[in-house]
Amino acid sequence: MVVYRFLLTPRWLGILALTLIAAAVMVLLGNWQLDRYHGRTAINERIDAGLRMDPVPLRDVLPAPTGGSGTAGPAPAEDRSWTKVTVTGRYDSANVVLVRGRAVERTVGFEVVTPLVLADGTAVLVDRGWIPPAPGGDATVQPDVPPAPTGEVTVTGRVHLSESGSVGVTRRDGRLETRRIGVPRLAQELPYPVHGAYLLLDEQTPAADPTFKDVPVGHTNNWQNFGYVVQWWIFAAMTLFGYGWVARREARRLAGVGQERPSDRAAEPASHSVA
Structure with missing residues (x-):
């Protein structure tokens, strides 16, 4: 559409580039946390398997x-x-x-x-x-x-x-x-x-002395990493959505949407003269 030609200006192309870079970085951070989630999940599975195995x-x-x-x-x-x-x-x-x-x-x-x-x-x-x-x-x-x-x-x-x-x-x-x-x-x-x-x-x-207590083995908090995955990917989507929303608002402004029509402004003097 003609009204969106402003997106090809250097200013808006720069905004688009920054938006895409920011979104890509957030997606990569989400992927990194996803790898950590899989790694920690594997550790937890090995801990559980070690307790059950012969x-x-x-x-x-x-x-x-x-x-x-x-x-x-x-x-x-x-x-x-x-x-x-x-x-x-x-x-x-x-x-x-x-x-x-x-x-x-x-x-x-x-x-x-x-x-x-x-x-x-x-x-x-x-x-x-x-x-x-x-x-x-x-x-x-x-x-x-x-x-x-x-x-x-x-x-x-x-x-x-x-x-x-x-x-x-x-x-x-x-x-x-x-x-x-x-x-x-x-x-x-x-x-x-x-x-x-x-x-x-x-x-x-022979059996161990009862003075000793078992050393607790804690599972890794893999769900925290999964939460970070969702967080970073949502941020990436919000960044792209934000760019689209701002661009649409600018297009509406340039098209004069929401402004008074010229016919409305011309009608006002006429009404005053009749009075």
Whole structure:
């Protein structure tokens, strides 16, 4: 239509370009959140599957480390995380790792990680559970850790990928202490090769000490990401709609829609003269 020729002017072409760019960026952001939604959904599905499945041998999921003492083996594929495995070995009580700053039921305490040394001389880190800090102290006071069973122990647990982020490790009162379970960093403090992921203990023979509480495993909030998908795509649609609405309003203004007709203005003097 002739009335919309103004859309071909440099000003309106610039507005159109900015509108399309903004809408495209919003669609891409929505697609990015959609990928995150699918990724987090897959994690939740693996967590649920790990609880239901029968355990498989450790070697079916975690390859044996091939380096020397103080090194960590390769990490498992992400889709093997939360797989339930079983393995037999002996706990190394001389190298207990206390992971501070861990909360269970709103109480800050420690997770206790103990290397399980296998028959081939390699080890896998086992998170035996959570315990509160020592009575009468703050959350940084080391707790009294129940001793690990002696002799052969059979562990059933779920594979947990090494935690990322900066990992500082100190030795205090004969125990290693850290804020994160970073397997490669912890391996540097240990006198044997370590598997590239750790186990979150589910069952143990002999049975675990009842002082330990299970470490809660929270599902990822995938629906939050889905909400962002909808939000960004709605914003993109609103941006395009807004451009169309403004363009139509400008076209109506140029066409004189809603203004007085010339015949109406000519009639006014005539009516006054009669009076």
